[in-house]
Amino acid sequence: MSTEAFTPAKKSLLDRLPVSSHIRRSVGLQRTMLLIGVVLCAVFLVAAIFAPLLAPYGYSQISDDAGTFPAQAAPGGKHPWGTTVGGYDVLSRVIWGSQTAATVIVVAVLMAIFIGVFLGLVSGYFGGWLDRILVVVADAIYAFPTLLLAIVVSIAINKGQSGFWGGILACGFAITAVFVPQYFRVIRAETIRLKAEPFVESAQVVGASSARIIGRHIFANATRTLPLIFTLNASEAILTLAGLGFLGFGIEPSSAAEWGFDLNKAMSDASSGIWWTGVFPGAAIVLTVLGLTLVGESMNDLNDPRLRGRRRAGSKRKGTEVKNQTEVSA
């Protein structure tokens, strides 16, 4: 590496963004898994954003101009996925449910990231008694079962039931409380590792203030794993939300559609042969979680050079291209 001439290739924006750069780097099975995940997530996001356009009826609509919807109608006709015992259209509820899920993910994970990253940086860099207290608190939160903690927070905030934003925030806070320790831990560990790196020491030697070192040197280097944790946590957030809804601590059916709540109401239907009220919301949860997990896990594998699959050397490449690359690497 002692050659003096070296032309740096500026990477395009597409190559630097987390997910698109991963697609480019991947091959074979890893690429297939990542693409499936991306497609599932895309479907989820499109459904969430365009829910008002896509859904044939509103989430709490039980009648239209032709009259009241039939209860527990089988799929077909006006209601392609059937209706529930309350007369809600299942297809509409599933599509509107994606909007609720997406909002909860954004609210919960963003709050968790901000609080977790901040506490992690401060705690890791300064250490001392603050660090010890925060670690103990984080451990204590870890010791609680996720769902129990979420229920407690949900009850504490608004007695367990509420409208759309109240419900979203309750779920969001509940999930935040569960996830903050995770972000805190990851960022704190990275910060402690980076604190001993020579480039941080060299900033200390020239007299940089702690705020400057944290903001300029540690922050950008410590947060590189966040997109990965984000996708993995997003799937957990959906499960927690669905769990809360299923247990009856979610959002009222009149204020928003929520998959977990629908699953709960579908329980009694299952024994009487009415499958459509449970299968569709359930499948929505499974596919969304699967999509997010596939993206997250694939990114995890692709970020690790030892796990990342590569094309065989010397195959499937044009001669000229190969020559250019050796000159760069030489």
Next chain:
Amino acid sequence: MSGPEIIETSAGQPTGHVLDIDHLKVTFATDGGDVYAVKDVSLDVRPGEVLAIVGESGSGKTVTAKTILGLLPETATIGGAVLINGNNVITVSASKLRQIRGRDVAMVFQEPSTALNPVFTVGWQIAEGIRAHAAGGKRVTAKEAKARAIEALRKVGIPDPEHRVNYYPHQFSGGQKQRVVIAAALALNPGLIVADEPTTALDVTVQAEILELLRDLRDKYGTSIVLITHNMGVVADLADRVVVMYQGDVVEEAPARVLFAEPKQDYTRKLLAAVPHLGRNSASEGLKERAHKNSPVLVDATNLTIEYPGRLGTPAFKAVDGVSFTVSEGEVFGLVGESGSGKTTIGRAIAGLNRTTGGSLKVLGYEMLNFKERTFKPLRKDIGFVFQDPAASFNPQLTIGDCVAEPMLIHTNPSPAQARKRVGELLESVQLPASYADRYPHELSGGQRQRASLARALILNPRLLIADEPTSALDVSVQAKVLELFKEIQAEFGFAALFISHDLAVVDILSQWVGVLYKGKLVEQGIGSQVMGAPQHDYTKRLIASLPVPDPDEQARRRAAHRALLAT
């Protein structure tokens, strides 16, 4: 995806050689496209011969060595043939390869502490190889294997092997661990040992012992050795024949004596010229008394003690123990010592990265005992620091320009244009184009990064520069350039420097005044050429005698003298 893929193999004829490498070609698939690590390498090793493969980093020497044992990762594509006793390592089946490993060829790794598994006794680890190669399908009993492990430990000179065979790796010192690794390699009496940088992780005095051991093995048991190294002194000490590699190709092959005396290729000549040679090109040549002794004193240590607190119940560890020295303005003070001698701790204490615990350390008139960051901060602009690893000492997210300008932004609050101009000037003076300010650290080579690091240390015109092993992570030829640059810039800027290194020859090139540290104590200090030429303290004598010089004939004489020194 099981093991490296093979393309085109040419069968070689059986010869009297232990190892035959025929037109070896290794290509790696990486994110940046294919990398041709080894382009076309042919060499052979005769019985009882030490063949050294030398080259700088990226020359393909380690890849060649790993190919001999079939240790390449699955991203590699291999062409050509590697014949060990008639078996082509590249094409044989996995089970056959397992038989060859250990029995016909064994490997000694660079870092003995990671090559041994910490949760098993060394005896168990040596026996593991013996039991894996049961002769004639018979199982080797545990007792027999242990007896042979003891035998192997005795061969490599571990005292009291019957007892120490039950020790765990952490109970051995670094040099002894490397002996154990060699014992494990020897356990099955392989005809060939591949030693990949076997002494690089060791101190000079320990290195001399391991080289002695390797020579003994060759002389007593007729083992052939392939020695991979970048250290020309080691080559001069041990090798019979030398292969010089550069960017995946063999540049030159010659008997050691011939190669050092009359290198044929330009590259070899340049490489040899770049190797620092103790006693040549000394900075203190002809000095009779300490230079700059009438200049103001910048660093004044009296009975300096630095302790690291021990864990609960264990006493504190004294890294630096009662050291006294001074560094005057304009002087280059060379601090030499082996690992654990406390040299880095002293450097870090002067920069306020470590706390002192006793005695007195005055830096630019400021007492560092119980220093407060707030009161010390104004002085930091007068202290520059160059770190050992240029790759790690730059924030990978910032451009070189931002990194170099940082001290300026903190202390003088310049306008962006001023900062840019100054950064450009500094980069020019360390012989980098000013346009490099827009590049990111990973886009520079090791030597370039270390120069940028020097630029950052000098941007505020400091009166004192601390350089902690600034060249030990660099290749020899790059090191030579950086040292030359350092010397020029020191003469131009006139700053005082504390130059910390484990390499006596490097320190001698730069420093007029040299201090030798041993286990936290300053055992000797004096004018560089006098300390190197006529050492007074026993440890300094041993240190200098252990250092192999890049000249086989001179090294043979030194070796004899070293033996005599140890005998007394």
